[in-house]
Amino acid sequence: EADIYQTPRYLVIGTGKKITLECSQTMGHDKMYWYQQDPGMELHLIHYSYGVNSTEKGDLSSESTVSRIRTEHFPLTLESARPSHTSQYLCASSDLTGPTVYGYTFGSGTRLTVV
Amino acid sequence: QKEVEQNSGPLSVPEGAIASLNCTYSDRGSQSFFWYRQYSGKSPELIMSIYSNGDKEDGRFTAQLNKASQYVSLLIRDSQPSDSATYLCAVVAGNEKLTFGTGTRLTIIP
Numbered sequence: 543e544a545d546i547y548q549t550p551r552y553l554v555i556g557t558g559k560k561i562t563l564e565c566s567q568t569m570g571h572d573k574m575y576w577y578q579q580d581p582g583m584e585l586h587l588i589h590y591s592y593g594v595n596s597t598e599k600g601d602l603s604s605e606s607t608v609s610r611i612r613t614e615h616f617p618l619t620l621e622s623a624r625p626s627h628t629s630q631y632l633c634a635s636s637d638l639t640g641p642t643v644y645g646y647t648f649g650s651g652t653r654l655t656v657v
Numbered sequence: 658q659k660e661v662e663q664n665s666g667p668l669s670v671p672e673g674a675i676a677s678l679n680c681t682y683s684d685r686g687s688q689s690f691f692w693y694r695q696y697s698g699k700s701p702e703l704i705m706s707i708y709s710n711g712d713k714e715d716g717r718f719t720a721q722l723n724k725a726s727q728y729v730s731l732l733i734r735d736s737q738p739s740d741s742a743t744y745l746c747a748v749v750a751g752n753e754k755l756t757f758g759t760g761t762r763l764t765i766i767p
Binding site for chain 1: 706758
């Protein structure tokens with residue numbers, strides 16, 4: 543079954559550690575996105591990619607970085623985690639065909655806590 | 658002005674009644690419109706998409722789009738307690754990225 547997977551589901555980590563949040567999709571979608579969402583707050587786009595070797599920063603400034611070496615894989619990395627990075631990180635993908643975009647499919651998210 | 662605006666709520670509706678959620682958008686060139694449902698602590702789930710003016714029905718859900726007024730709405734008939742969630746309006750504008758509203762929190766009162 544085509545889907546989008548995020549790991550880990552929950553992560554508690556100490557300040558200064560390097561972390562990578564994984565996101566993979568089996569739908570063959572070219573477009574992938576990372577959103578950050580604090581509890582009860584709105585979604586903020588932090589990174590997106592329209593294909594292999596293509597990455598762009600989103601609307602919300604983030605200290606994280608992303609890579610897109612394979613179509614199905616879009617990991618997010620924090621070189622040095624800080625308590626301000628504590629949030630939920632949501633990965634999504636979409637299939638854009640002409641002027642009609644089919645809605646994004648979201649992964650289950652990673653809830654990150656930096657202590 | 659925000660690109661996508663929703664009443665933040667919370668909106669409380671008795672069980673069995675119709676819940677009406679509203680959304681306005683600023684980019685007249687927008688062509689794709691979506692409603693997502695997000696339960697607390699979960700990721701957004703696509704429940705409706707609409708691309709042309711008028712109504713689109715799917716079970717208890719009806720999406721309505723009026724491009725002239727730059728307005729999209731979601732009606733939930735026969736509201737159930739399981740409909741209690743935050744509903745996110747999302748619009749694709751000229752930059753081809755999905756822009757989300759801040760969401761409306763809906764509570765169905767048994």
